[in-house]
Amino acid sequence: MRRLRPSRTLGALALAAAGLLAGCGVPPTDVIEVGAPATGLRLAHGVYFLVRDEPGTLRAAPRPETSGRGALRALLAGPSPAEGPTLMTALPKDLPFPGLAVRDTTLELRFPKRTPPLSAGASRQLACTALLNTSVPTALPHATAAPDQGAALPAPRLTTARVSVPGTPATLTDRAECPGLAD
Numbered sequence: 152m153r154r155l156r157p158s159r160t161l162g163a164l165a166l167a168a169a170g171l172l173a174g175c176g177v178p179p180t181d182v183i184e185v186g187a188p189a190t191g192l193r194l195a196h197g198v199y200f201l202v203r204d205e206p207g208t209l210r211a212a213p214r215p216e217t218s219g220r221g222a223l224r225a226l227l228a229g230p231s232p233a234e235g236p237t238l239m240t241a242l243p244k245d246l247p248f249p250g251l252a253v254r255d256t257t258l259e260l261r262f263p264k265r266t267p268p269l270s271a272g273a274s275r276q277l278a279c280t281a282l283l284n285t286s287v288p289t290a291l292p293h294a295t296a297a298p299d300q301g302a303a304l305p306a307p308r309l310t311t312a313r314v315s316v317p318g319t320p321a322t323l324t325d326r327a328e329c330p331g332l333a334d
Contacts, residue, residue, distance in 0.1 A: 198226040198330065199279040201272050209279060209330055210238060218334035219251055219285030220252055226280045241272035249314075251281070257323075258312040266316045278312035278324035282319075282332055285309060 182235070196216055202208040212234055216222040225286070227246060230238040249260040258281050286309070315321040327333040 169329060193237075196222060196284055197280075198222055198231050199276045199283070200234065200240055201276065202237050203237055205270060209275060211279075211283065211331055212238060216284060216293035219281050220248075222280050223248065223277070223285035226276060241270050241276060243267045243269070243273070249277070251285070251286075253309070256308060256310045258309050260312060260314045262314075262316045264317050268319045269314065269316055269322075271322065274314040274322040275324055275328065277314050278322070279332065282312050282324075282326055282329055284311055 185231045197211045199209045199211050202210050214222060214225045216225050226240070227242065227248070229240050231244075243330065247263050249262045250315055252259040252261070258278075260281055309324050312324050313321050314324070
């Protein structure tokens with residue numbers, strides 16, 4: 152068998168190419184600070200499920216619904232097949248649809264009689280989903296200012312959600328308890 156030996160010309164070409172690449176004309180620089188790291192996009196509509204491997208942790212999953220009622224319907228349907236391996240729901244099967252009302256800055260979710268008691272995780276799922284997808288202007292008529300002012304009053308912001316099931320104490324969830332809503 153015959154061995155091939157690289158020629159001197161090939162070696163010289165490789166050395167010249169390495170020299171060209173090493174001296175490409177861009178001077179070295181220090182680290183350049185450009186601000187805080189990106190934190191991701193804010194979810195505009197979605198539902199909150201529990202993370203399977205992290206007990207008590209909520210995670211928002213995007214949904215195309217644009218209203219509080221539509222998002223609650225999507226929540227009651229449960230995680231999609233693709234979300235099933237990582238997300239789950241604490242909501243009981245056949246949970247009836249709650250009535251929705253706004254009182255000051257609190258969104259009220261009132262369940263009918265014979266609704267089974269809800270766990271803390273289920274109440275947080277409902278409250279956070281409702282807070283993410285409900286705004287006061289769509290829930291209530293928008294108040295207007297006095298005629299001499301000529302401008303509309305700003306709508307109050309929903310800061311809490313109260314979940315009420317007959318026969319059990321109501322739970323109150325603050326907006327700050329919902330991942331992605333604290334601001």
